[in-house]
Amino acid sequence: MRNGLSGLAAALIVSASLVTAPAIGADPGPAEQPSGPVTHLSASSGSVVRGAAPADLTTGLPAELPAGAPVVVPAARVDNPAMLPPGDAPEQGLQVKTLLAARSISADFPQITSMIGVRPDAKPWHPRGLAIDVMIPNPGSAEGIALGDAILDYAMRNADRFGLQDVIWRGVYYTPAGPSGSGYGHFDHVHITTTGGGYAG
Numbered sequence: 001m002r003n004g005l006s007g008l009a010a011a012l013i014v015s016a017s018l019v020t021a022p023a024i025g026a027d028p029g030p031a032e033q034p035s036g037p038v039t040h041l042s043a044s045s046g047s048v049v050r051g052a053a054p055a056d057l058t059t060g061l062p063a064e065l066p067a068g069a070p071v072v073v074p075a076a077r078v079d080n081p082a083m084l085p086p087g088d089a090p091e092q093g094l095q096v097k098t099l100l101a102a103r104s105i106s107a108d109f110p111q112i113t114s115m116i117g118v119r120p121d122a123k124p125w126h127p128r129g130l131a132i133d134v135m136i137p138n139p140g141s142a143e144g145i146a147l148g149d150a151i152l153d154y155a156m157r158n159a160d161r162f163g164l165q166d167v168i169w170r171g172v173y174y175t176p177a178g179p180s181g182s183g184y185g186h187f188d189h190v191h192i193t194t195t196g197g198g199y200a201g
Contacts, residue, residue, distance in 0.1 A: 078104065079161055081200070089115035095129040095196035097163035101155065102132050104162075108154065111137060111147055116189075130165070131193040139188040145170070151190045163195035 078084055081099040087106025091099060094117050102115055116133040118126060125131035134151055138144040152169045155162065159176040167174040168191040173181035 087115070088112055089117045089132050091117065093118035093129045093199075094132070095194065095198060096200050097194040097197040098129055098132055098192075099200065101158075101162040101164075101192055101194055104158065105132075105134055105151060105154065109147070109151060112151075113137070125193050128196070129199070130196045131191060134190040134192065136189055148190050155190070155192050162192070163197055165193040165195055167192050 079100070081096060081103050084100075084103035084107050087103040089102035089106070091102070094102065098117070102117065105112060106115070112134055114135040116126075116135065117131075118129050121127055126133075134148075136144045136148045136151075139148065148169050152167055152174065155164060155167050156174065156176065158164070164176050168184045168186040170187055171182050171184055172179050173184045
């Protein structure tokens with residue numbers, strides 16, 4: 001399922017990418033090269049795949065795309081979760097902003113293979129689809145800690161896109177304003193809470 005989209009979803013994705021792309025000839029500002037994998041959307045089929053960032057990434061669409069030419073959409077610039085392939089989190093019950101965070105992290109961090117979304121909990125965040133737990137492989141290793149730190153940084157840099165409420169990682173509670181408390185556990189996963197944005201569909 002992660003590599004395919006229904007015809008309707010693919011059509012919506014292609015339409016949405018054309019609507020949200022910068023106008024041809026408009027100054028899109030300085031181009032930013034994504035540091036990790038990006039999502040490729042095939043202009044002809046609408047299929048979405050992950051892949052390494054190309055060496056020459058432009059910020060706008062060319063005037064005409066040859067049939068089958070991929071439109072490169074860095075996951076860090078996508079605001080609509082429907083434009084990203086399903087990720088590593090079970091998506092049932094996730095609210096829109098939480099789904100966007102989960103799919104973006106899956107697209108940009110292929111090292112992540114497991115996330116927890118909706119689950120029973122005394123606090124409302126997970127049961128209401130407002131939170132995900134991004135499980136870190138080998139969380140006590142230097143590599144695991146660095147990966148968790150990178151996901152924390154990614155979530156904080158995308159706070160507006162994700163409607164970020166908070167992140168918890170290695171005992172520290174973060175809001176978009178920065179660290180604001182300690183003693184919170186979460187040494188094997190990065191907990192991300194969003195403001196939700198309602199349920200899709």
